[in-house]
Amino acid sequence: MTTVEEFAEGFLEEPGYLDFARVGPLSASVVAEVQGINEVFSRGRFGSLAPLRNEDERMRVAASALTGFPADQIVFQPNVGTGLMHAMFGLTGAVLLSRAEFPSLTFSAARASEALHAVQPVWLETDHGRVTPGTVREQLSDSVTAVAVSLVDSRTGYVADIDGIRQVIGDRLLIVDAVQGFGVVDAPYEVADVVVVGAEKWLRAGWGAAFMALSDRAIDNLIPVWSGHTGAGVVDPFDEVLPPERAATAFTVARADSVAQARMSAALEDVASVGVDVLEAAVADRVDRVIDLADEYGIPVASARETPERAGIVVIEPPHDRLTALSASLFNHGITATTRAGTVRLSAHVSFGEETLEMLRGAFTSYSTA
Incomplete structure (x- = not known):
């Protein structure tokens, strides 16, 4: 330790x-990680680039250790906004969230509604900007199929009680934007159905790296609208367009940035070590x-x-x-x-x-x- x-x-x-x-x-370990990979990448020696493919599994295992989600239910994302777009575009029904949330949440809900008309934002009236189990309970309706919340409010620093929110929403989907707190808040992430985390804040691993963790319920109920060839369950699906597989990988568009994954892995491993x-x-x-x-x-x-x-x-x-x-x-x-x-x-x-x-x-x- x-x-x-x-x-x-x-x-x-x-x-x-x-x-x-x-x-x-950036932390020193992240800087060293990038420098090491850049050295390997710049040389392009025979066989040296193949190990970069292992960074995906490394990142998922490291994220699993800190979230409690199985590693095969975690996928890399280029940023938090993209992960939240995947979640919101995959919803049907109404999603309850506050207008005071960070724009990554509110814009993804609004854009999904405007584009597909399958999800409808229901704007939560909050307690001075705080999303609490009580305010959520009071404003739930039968049409609400999901609740979305930031783990930590970016303007006030308030930590949402996601365990309490889970208890009042029952089996509805719980979507958590956890970037503003991940690594410094010991939260019960496993009660959520979607957890999206970016590396640029408390993890101190820079922009361009994030992950999305999905529960079984999320995988079963979210539609992978943005699903590229990497979401089909086949390494190189040439000559045919396959449907998305029923797995977390369906919520990917293309091969991940291995260098970004390595940055995030180094940061996650450092946090876990303490x-x-x-x-x-x-x-x-x-x-x-x-x-x-x-x-x-x-x-x-x-x-x-x-x-x-x-x-x-x-x-x-x-x-x-x-x-x-x-x-x-x-x-x-x-x-x-x-x-x-x-x-x-x-x-x-x-x-x-x-x-x-x-x-x-x-x-x-x-x-x-x-």
Whole structure:
């Protein structure tokens, strides 16, 4: 097993980076993985490229270890949006989701409805943007065949209770966009029917790599609308167009990027070597320190304070006429964060250290005395 300290030493970003909810800078192991494969790829030595085909199985096994889904029910996707499109275009009936979800969810539901008229978005009225089992229960109807939710809300950092949502929706499909939390939230992914995860945030493996895990129920009920030759169950189906097989692989279009798979595998294996529960606790400690510092300087915290309801995100909300001053102070002190809709989102990973804390303290000091 790897300790949190050993894990944290494997990251390369400079102090002041507090924007992991937007994108996580690559880890040293991911960089090494890419460099190694690029060296092999660039040479093209006899027989050297064949092992790249093994990266698909490696990625699926690594994802299986962290989600609880069987490896043969996990497929690589080029990004989260594509995986969610596969799910939404495959639905029939109504899908219940909030308009406040990240656009990957809302746009995929809307586009599927517009194109096929087989699925209809039903917009959930939320509790201040929070999707809870109670709000879902109140707005379920017989026409709803699926519920879609983000594991972690990108604007507030709120962690959805997907186990509670499963209990209230019965045997309807549960679709979870888990990118904003995977690797730092120890969630019961196995209660979902579709889990889509990207590598670019807390996994810190870059853009262009994602996976989609499907339950037996999802495979049986979703129609693989976007299914290419790789979804037919035959290696090279020349001279005939075969139907999609009844398997997770049906939700693929073409052969995967082996280099992207290797990046994601390295990151997933690193997380598994520490344990998501251990990383969750370590990130919670970092978040506590950010919240304590905001409280010390009287900067209102708009995100959840209780550990079970939050991920690695702290949202601070200064008075409207002071937002520019706070953003400028953070910028001047080298703090990378996201400013959006009147708030500042700070997101901390395990590599958050004393130097970053002192840089943040300097920014808050400048802001409070300006």
